Amino acid sequence: MTHAIVARQAGGPEVLTYEDVERPVPGPGQLLVKVGAAGVNFIDTYKRSGTYKVPFPFTPGSEAAGTVEAVGDGVTGFVPGDRVATAEGINCYADYALVDEGAALPVPRGLDDLTAAALPLQGITAHYLMNSTFKVEPGHTVLLHAGAGGVGLLLIQLLKARGAEVITTVSTDAKEQLARGAGADHVLRYEGFAERVREITSGTGADVVYDGVGKDTFDGSLAALRVRGMLVLFGAASGPVPPVDPQRLNAGGSLFLTRPTLGHYLRDAAERRWRSGEVFAAAANGSLKVRIGARYPLVQAAQAHRDLEGRKTTGKVILVP
Numbered sequence: 001m002t003h004a005i006v007a008r009q010a011g012g013p014e015v016l017t018y019e020d021v022e023r024p025v026p027g028p029g030q031l032l033v034k035v036g037a038a039g040v041n042f043i044d045t046y047k048r049s050g051t052y053k054v055p056f057p058f059t060p061g062s063e064a065a066g067t068v069e070a071v072g073d074g075v076t077g078f079v080p081g082d083r084v085a086t087a088e089g090i091n092c093y094a095d096y097a098l099v100d101e102g103a104a105l106p107v108p109r110g111l112d113d114l115t116a117a118a119l120p121l122q123g124i125t126a127h128y129l130m131n132s133t134f135k136v137e138p139g140h141t142v143l144l145h146a147g148a149g150g151v152g153l154l155l156i157q158l159l160k161a162r163g164a165e166v167i168t169t170v171s172t173d174a175k176e177q178l179a180r181g182a183g184a185d186h187v188l189r190y191e192g193f194a195e196r197v198r199e200i201t202s203g204t205g206a207d208v209v210y211d212g213v214g215k216d217t218f219d220g221s222l223a224a225l226r227v228r229g230m231l232v233l234f235g236a237a238s239g240p241v242p243p244v245d246p247q248r249l250n251a252g253g254s255l256f257l258t259r260p261t262l263g264h265y266l267r268d269a270a271e272r273r274w275r276s277g278e279v280f281a282a283a284a285n286g287s288l289k290v291r292i293g294a295r296y297p298l299v300q301a302a303q304a305h306r307d308l309e310g311r312k313t314t315g316k317v318i319l320v321p
């Protein structure tokens with residue numbers, strides 16, 4: 001027997017329980033990974049709460065790093081002992097998890113399991129947002145919400161390395177210091193942020209807004225954009241955005257609105273290796289600093305969800321079996 005976090009019904013963090021389970025067996029094309037660390041993400045809370053429909057009983061977690069313990073039939077690219085990470089694992093809040101070979105990302109030397117587990121979802125999200133959803137070029141002005149969050153701290157660094165001007169929002173003085181430490185040019189509070197962006201840009205507005213907050217920031221995000229600017233809504237930490245009248249995009253300046261998701265930016269092995277390779281290499285050589293903001297033993301998964309949903313965390317939240 002081994003251990004995993006199990007939710008037997010949708011609900012609050014209290015439905016997450018630490019249970020004895022059978023050790024998974026890798027099927028054809030799968031790796032069995034001994035989990036060294038698992039990432040905690042908002043999508044896990046959406047699935048646990050029932051916002052995203054999943055079958056119960058349910059073990060959360062798609063992000064992890066660890067060591068290959070065994071391989072299923074047909075696996076050719078990995079052997080036991082290899083270190084891997086993934087953003088597309090199966091039931092990763094556990095001592096052992098299954099990963100499809102095509103979704104396994106080689107971990108380079110120099111990255112420990114905690115750092116490797118902190119990067120796949122948020123690091124690849126930051127990569128696709130700025131390279132593919134809206135391709136940021138030197139001189140672009142970017143508004144990024146939640147700059148002290150896991151995606152935020154990574155994206156600020158990558159945007160500054162690209163040569164963008166970065167405006168970000170945070171909720172506290174402590175989070176402001178983190179965002180400034182990552183390189184943000186302007187750090188704002190949420191109240192009145194759209195007006196402040198207009199002031200900073202001499203009335204023009206931002207080229208792009210990356211908004212993972214959702215309901216509470218959506219209206220201001222649209223108002224902060226330049227003519228033909230793009231709002232990239234990639235999360236809903238404050239709740240889902242209500243239905244939108246497309247005429248608002250016209251009235252706001254022929255704006256673009258998109259709601260990307262990670263899976264559509266990991267279409268094949270080449271894309272996975274490109275995105276993860278660039279992010280992992282930057283972390284391994286020290287040019288990308290990864291902040292582990294909170295670390296919990298696996299048995300405390302419910303508390304990790306409470307703190308994440310309560311906006312009490314900064315950087316990456318990690319579970320350690």
